[in-house]
Amino acid sequence: DAKTTQPTSMDCAEGRAANLPCNHSTISGNEYVYWYRQIHSQGPQYIIHGLKNNETNEMASLIITEDRKSSTLILPHATLRDTAVYYCIVRVVNDYKLSFGAGTTVTVRA
Amino acid sequence: EAGVAQSPRYKIIEKRQSVAFWCNPISGHATLYWYQQILGQGPKLLIQFQNNGVVDDSQLPKDRFSAERLKGVDSTLKIQPAKLEDSAVYLCASSLKAQGNTGELFFGEGSRLTVL
Numbered sequence: 001d002a003k004t005t006q007p008t009s010m011d012c013a014e015g016r017a018a019n020l021p022c023n024h025s026t027i028s029g030n031e032y033v034y035w036y037r038q039i040h041s042q043g044p045q046y047i048i049h050g051l052k053n054n055e056t057n058e059m060a061s062l063i064i065t066e067d068r069k070s071s072t073l074i075l076p077h078a079t080l081r082d083t084a085v086y087y088c089i090v091r092v093v094n095d096y097k098l099s100f101g102a103g104t105t106v107t108v109r110a
Numbered sequence: 111e112a113g114v115a116q117s118p119r120y121k122i123i124e125k126r127q128s129v130a131f132w133c134n135p136i137s138g139h140a141t142l143y144w145y146q147q148i149l150g151q152g153p154k155l156l157i158q159f160q161n162n163g164v165v166d167d168s169q170l171p172k173d174r175f176s177a178e179r180l181k182g183v184d185s186t187l188k189i190q191p192a193k194l195e196d197s198a199v200y201l202c203a204s205s206l207k208a209q210g211n212t213g214e215l216f217f218g219e220g221s222r223l224t225v226l
Contacts, residue, residue: 043217044153044203046215096141098155100152
C-alpha cells in the first residue's frame with residue numbers, strides 16, 4: 001500500500017538544480033513528508049522533512065503544495081556525489097518507523 | 111559521534127545454513143530497526159525495538175527469522191534455515207525518540223547476504 005508515487009528515474013546535469021517530484025495525494029493531517037537518499041552500497045541518509053511549510057537546510061529545499069498532496073525536493077546545485085536513489089516517505093507524527101517505496105534513481109552527469 | 115555499526119559486511123552461505131548479523135546503534139538511541147533490502151527495491155522493515163522490547167515485528171518471517179536486543183543496546187538478527195530468497199542487504203538503523211526531535215533514522219552500511 002504505497003503512500004507515495006515517484007518517477008522511476010531522472011537525469012540531471014552537474015551544477016544545475018535537480019527537482020524531484022513526489023505525489024502523496026492521500027496524506028493525512030498528522031503525517032510528515034520525509035526525504036532520504038541512498039548512495040550505492042551505503043545505508044539510507046536523511047535529507048529533510050516537512051509538515052506544511054517549505055523547508056530548507058544545507059542539503060536541500062522541500063516545497064510542499066498548499067493542499068499537501070505533492071512535494072518537490074530541490075537539490076540546488078547537483079554534484080556527481082548526489083547520484084543516488086531518493087526516497088519520498090510519508091510518516092505519521094509519533095511513529096518513527098519508515099516505509100520505503102522504490103524511490104527515484106537520480107543520475108547526475110558531468 | 112560514532113555511527114551505527116554492523117557486522118559482518120558480507121556473508122555467503124548455502125541454503126538451509128544459518129547466519130547471524132550484529133548491530134550496535136548510536137549511543138543513547140532507544141529505538142532500533144532491522145530492514146531487509148532486496149536488490150532493486152527499497153528497504154522493508156522487519157522489526158522495530160524500543161529499548162529491549164519489540165514494538166513491531168509484523169513483517170518478520172518468524173518461522174526462520176529471529177531478533178533480539180538484550181540490555182536495550184546491541185541487537186542480533188538471525189536467519190535459520192536460510193532460503194535463496196533471503197539474499198539481500200540487512201540494514202540496521204537507530205533513532206532518538208524525543209520531544210521536538212526530527213525523528214531521523216540513522217542507518218548502518220548494511221550486511222550483504224548471499225544464499226547459494
